[in-house]
Amino acid sequence: MKRHSGERRAGELLALAAHSVGAKHAEKAYKLHIQQLLAEYDLAMEQLQVIEDEVATVLARIPLAKPLLAIKGMSILSVAGILGEAGDLSGYTHGNALLRHAGLNLAEASSGKWKGQMSISKRGRPRLRHALFMATMALIMNDETFKRQHEMNVKTKSMKPMRSVMKLCGKLARILVAIARSGEAYEPDRVLPMKQFA
Numbered sequence: 001m002k003r004h005s006g007e008r009r010a011g012e013l014l015a016l017a018a019h020s021v022g023a024k025h026a027e028k029a030y031k032l033h034i035q036q037l038l039a040e041y042d043l044a045m046e047q048l049q050v051i052e053d054e055v056a057t058v059l060a061r062i063p064l065a066k067p068l069l070a071i072k073g074m075s076i077l078s079v080a081g082i083l084g085e086a087g088d089l090s091g092y093t094h095g096n097a098l099l100r101h102a103g104l105n106l107a108e109a110s111s112g113k114w115k116g117q118m119s120i121s122k123r124g125r126p127r128l129r130h131a132l133f134m135a136t137m138a139l140i141m142n143d144e145t146f147k148r149q150h151e152m153n154v155k156t157k158s159m160k161p162m163r164s165v166m167k168l169c170g171k172l173a174r175i176l177v178a179i180a181r182s183g184e185a186y187e188p189d190r191v192l193p194m195k196q197f198a
Contacts, residue, residue, distance in 0.1 A: 055080045064089060067179050071186045073142030074135060081131030082176065090181050095174025102128040104169055120166065136169045145188040146171075 056076050059065040068079045083089070085102075092098050099105045103124025122129070139146040146168060153164035179186060 052076055059083075064180055067183075067185050068176065071139070071143065071175075073139040073146070075138060078131060078135040078138060081127065082135065085125050085128035085131060088180070089177050092177045092180075095170065095177045098173040098177055099170055101125060102132055102173070104129055104132065104166070104173070132169050132172060133165070136165055136172050139172065140165065140168065143188065 059069070059076060059080055062083065065079055065083065068074055068082075069076065086092075086098060089098065092101075096105065100121075101124050103122045103126070104120050105124075106120060136146070140150045141147070149171070150161075150164050150168060153159040153167060154161055159167070175186065178184075
């Protein structure tokens with residue numbers, strides 16, 4: 001997953017704009033409009049920070065939140081979204097039960113003699129599904145074992161990237177339920193043994 005540098009791209013745009021032909025008859029109006037947009041952006045960011053601080057305060061009172069936040073790539077909003085939608089994760093017997101609750105379990109679309117393809121059921125909580133998906137994407141970008149597993153799925157096992165992400169959603173659900181039920185901390189080497197990447 002490649003990310004382009006925002007500052008580098010902004011510099012390129014400024015360099016191109018310095019030599020381009022543009023309308024100069026309303027410069028003050030354009031400057032005022034840009035200043036208003038930047039002020040709106042700053043206000044939105046301040047409001048978002050207030051909300052994140054409040055969510056962090058609430059999460060500090062939940063015992064399970066601390067080990068989940070210790071996982072590299074799991075943000076405050078990801079953990080809050082998952083716990084808010086799923087409730088107490090220790091009440092799930094297995095990660096697959098959490099997947100069913102989110103509608104991420106596999107289901108076959110079939111009718112009579114016709115057999116369809118397997119796909120996710122989407123019969124569950126859409127916000128939980130979204131929270132698990134976003135948390136998985138963050139782990140693929142930030143957690144070395146999830147990143148390696150995704151690369152192995154795509155390159156070695158020739159999986160489509162989205163199918164690999166969905167498979168890793170299942171892995172994350174099982175990890176979350178295991179942490180909640182056992183009370184142990186996340187250990188990447190236990191979850192995805194390093195020998196399979198050697």
